[in-house]
Amino acid sequence: MTITQLQYVLAVAEHKNFTSAAEKCFVTQPTLSMQIQKLEEELDVQIFDRSKKPIQLTDVGEKIVQQAKNIVNESTRIKDIVDQQKGFIGGDFKLGIIPTVTPTLLPMFMANFIKKYPKVNLIVEERPTEEIIRMLKNGQLDAAIAATPLNEDTIKEVVLYYEPFVAYVPENNPAYQKKEFDIEDLEMNLNNILLLQDGHCFRNNVLNICKAANLPQNHHFSIECGSFETMVKLADEGLGMTLLPYLHTLEMPEKAAQKLRHFKDPQPSREVSLIYNKKELKVQIIDALRSTITGVVRGAIAFQNVQIVSPTHKK
Known part of the structure; x- marks a missing residue:
């Protein structure tokens, strides 16, 4: 049994296809298949049920994959220990980012980080919060940027910045005449607040703003959208x-910016943090990311009097 064989097994388990798994592992499909077959012969079990499409794990295969994840993750930690001891900042680093942060934050720090730390191969994956938590626990991500607090015992949270919520109010809305919002002002719009689709933590943030303000909970939100751009366009309609x-x-654009309304202090805001497994060893890269991000964001966000809204939502 080798680490390479276990890596091949994990790739097939993820992609449910030998060809796709081989491409991910940068080997030919016959090579990958032969190594997995050798492992199955050594263990005298079938890890995969090849008669099903897509390929499925057998019952014992499920257990083997769970253990293989632990073994492969632990094997990579030896190099991380050495790198940490030497203070080396380089190598592969997988960073997850939630979709509502990626389009604004990533362009702000990515170029600076790559220029400052050219030996780091930063691999960015856009993922929803629940998937990020799972991948951090499984060792599939080294760190992530997400809205917090998450209240996960095994995950460390390092706050990067606090980002206020801003209302976008079309001209035909009675609230357009207000220059500044109270949270209670949302009540007059409870039946037509446009939200992101379920699965976005930003949607939960908005719902929790209403909950925290004790606004009626029998409201009906009119439309759920996939992006902020779509919500703005629908609001304009x-x-x-x-x-x-x-x-x-x-x-x-200036015309659209005229429809923005800030909330009175303390402004409802989301807390955005760099999060990682408490057992993570690539702390030198994590510290470099934190330093780079806070350096560029500090000039864009200077809000102090804020009220943090939880990204978690209980239905």
């Missing part, structure tokens, strides 16, 4: 108002 993260509003 008179279908409601929406809430946006502050960084998303910075490059809006």
Whole structure:
């Protein structure tokens, strides 16, 4: 049994296809298949049920894959220990980012980070929060950027910045006449607040703003959208108002920016953090990321009097 064989097994388990797994592992499909077959012969079990499409794990295969994840993850930690001891900042680093942060934050720090740390191969994956948590626990990500607090015992959270919510109010909405919002002002719009689709933590943030303000909970939100851009366009068509993260509003055209309404202090805000498994060893890269991100964001966000809204939502 070798680490390479276990890596091949994990690749097939993930892709449910030998050809796709071989491409991911940069080997030919016959080579990958032969190594997995050798492992099955050595263990005298079938790890995969090849008669099914897509390929499925057998019952014992499920258990083998779980253990293989632990073995492969632990094997990579030896090099991480050495790198940490030497203070080396380089190598592969997988970073997850939630979709509502990626389009604004990533362009702000990516070029600076690559220039400053050219030996780091930064691999960015856009993932929803629940998937990020699972991947951090499984060792599939080294770190992530997400809205916090998450209250996960095994995950460390390092706050990067606090990002206020900003209301986008179309001209035909009675609330357009207000220059500054109270959270209670959302009540008049409870029946036509445009939200992101279920699965986005930003959607939960908005729902929890209403919950924290003790607004009626029998409301009906009119439309659920896949992006902030879509919500803004629908609002302009008179279908409601929406809430946006502050960084998303910075490059809006002047005409659209006139429809933005800030909340009174303390402003409802989301906490955005760099998160990672407490057992993570690539702390030198994590520290480099934190330093780079806070350095560029500090000039864009200077809000102090904020009220943190939880990204978790209990239905």
